[in-house]
Amino acid sequence: MIKPFVDNGIAVRFYPAMSEIGNIEADAVLIMDYFGYTGQSRRGDFKGTVIRDLTHSIFSKAYDDADYYFGSLRKWAGFYTGGFAMGLKHPVVYEGDSADYITLRQSAMEAKEAYISELIVNKDYLMLFAEAEEMLEGLGVAPACNADVERAKTLDIDFICRQRRSNASVLLNAFSNLAVFPEMKEADCPLFVPILADNRDALRKHLIEKEIYCPVHWPVSVYHKLPKATEVFYNRELSLVCDQRYTEQDMLRIVDAVKEFLRKEKCDV
Secondary structure: OOHHHHHOOOOOOOOOOOOOOOOOOOOEEEEEOHHHOOOOOOOOOOOOEEEEEOOOOOOOOOOOOOOEEEEEOOOOOOOOOOEEEEOOOOOOOOOOOOHHHHHHHHHHHHHHHHHHOOOOOOOHHHHHHHHHHHHHHOOOOOOOOHHHHHHHHOOOHHHHHHHHHHHHHHHHHHHOOOEOOOOOOOOOOOOEEEEEOOOHHHHHHHHHHOOOOOOOOOOOOOOOOOOHHHHHHHHHEEEEEOOOOOOHHHHHHHHHHHHHHHHHHHHHO
16 A cells, blocks of 8 residues: 555655544545445545545445545455556556466465365465465556456445445444444445454464454554554454355354453453
């Protein structure tokens, strides 16, 4: 997210997440609603160019407050490629070939499915995903594969929103005191249910031992210069999964695993 700006000679400054932009000193600002929960970031009185990242909010709300919009569908369903952009003043010039990346990501997804189905016992798919992401970093602008374009046209958005909201409700009922967003608005379609945990890394390790894999958003890179108000999210945030592949029973298994960890933490204090 940061590197493309730096690579193009653009000086990057940071502002506190989930706040109105206001009248900050900048030529352009990048804003987004995180994790599918709406109404966090607003343009305010900012007069410069506004770029809105819709990756987390594509199924939550339609916005009309920006000059440019972009996003990705890879976090939402089984897409290999598939970004989108609106407001561009010039046609896109493709720089790279995504064929090798697509092949590698497809192999990773197939290996993960085989592992989940207990057809294989190793977790080599994690290494394949990591290799694919590393390849993506140097790919430049490449076209989406035709399969992803067709998949996007037939995506069951109603089911995605309904199932994610239902799953998120189970997690929020259990952990509203830990949740970054304790309540869902009517328009929200959660990408994850982010919580703040005092011992986040140990909790994540505990969940992995239970074969529950929850990501951290986001690792701090060499490009970050974080405001104090934002550091807490990077140090304590864990994203509980709630996507449409899972059921209420899966969510209850997550609840039980997190509560088990919290009980142990309390006893150890």
